[in-house]
Amino acid sequence: MIYQAVHEKGGKVVASGMGKAGQIALNIATTLSSTGTPAIFLHPSDAQHGDLGVISDKDILLLITNSGKTREIIELHELSKGLVSHIPVVVITGNPYSPLGSVADVTIHTGGPDEICPLGLTPTTSTTAMTVIGDILVVLLMKKIGFTTEDYARRHHGGYLGIQSRNSMKGATNK
Numbered sequence: 001m002i003y004q005a006v007h008e009k010g011g012k013v014v015a016s017g018m019g020k021a022g023q024i025a026l027n028i029a030t031t032l033s034s035t036g037t038p039a040i041f042l043h044p045s046d047a048q049h050g051d052l053g054v055i056s057d058k059d060i061l062l063l064i065t066n067s068g069k070t071r072e073i074i075e076l077h078e079l080s081k082g083l084v085s086h087i088p089v090v091v092i093t094g095n096p097y098s099p100l101g102s103v104a105d106v107t108i109h110t111g112g113p114d115e116i117c118p119l120g121l122t123p124t125t126s127t128t129a130m131t132v133i134g135d136i137l138v139v140l141l142m143k144k145i146g147f148t149t150e151d152y153a154r155r156h157h158g159g160y161l162g163i164q165s166r167n168s169m170k171g172a173t174n175k
Contacts, residue, residue, distance in 0.1 A: 001088055001106055002060055002137065003144050006037050011058030013039035014080075016047070018072045020123040021064040021130060028062065028134035034155050035138055036147045044072035052079055061089045064134075066110070066126040068098020077103065092133050094126050108133055 017025035091104035
């Protein structure tokens with residue numbers, strides 16, 4: 001579904017979450033973008049103040065919420081559907097039967113693990129599961145689009161990863 005919306009229809013992934021889930025959504029969006037799948041992070045509060053306009057009729061929503069009941073994400077979903085009624089929605093959640101899980105086109109269940117913090121409240125285990133799922137989506141899309149070291153080097157001009165990818169390309173051409 002993500003591949004179709006982005007790579008066949010020319011849209012982008014619009015990822016969102018609130019709190020820790022929002023930080024994970026940001027990480028997934030930036031990692032997707034750096035590996036050949038256009039994506040942005042849309043903060044749910046900013047969406048209510050004009051930024052909803054970044055959503056186009058070719059896009060796909062990726063909503064992340066452990067409870068599946070996060071008010072701001074439910075509102076973002078409703079506002080997005082009001083703007084683009086047919087926008088496909090993927091939800092990563094610990095509660096597939098939640099309000100968001102039940103309205104998604106695709107629900108990815110984290111397994112709903114208990115949090116390992118002493119209070120059982122601090123997002124710990126759930127955030128790890130969400131991050132792993134995001135990384136799996138990234139890798140699957142990289143494989144599906146045939147993302148190469150050359151593609152990687154074109155997107156990473158600085159830092160250690162940029163150097164490594166360019167050196168890898170040079171090594172491949174010197175063989």
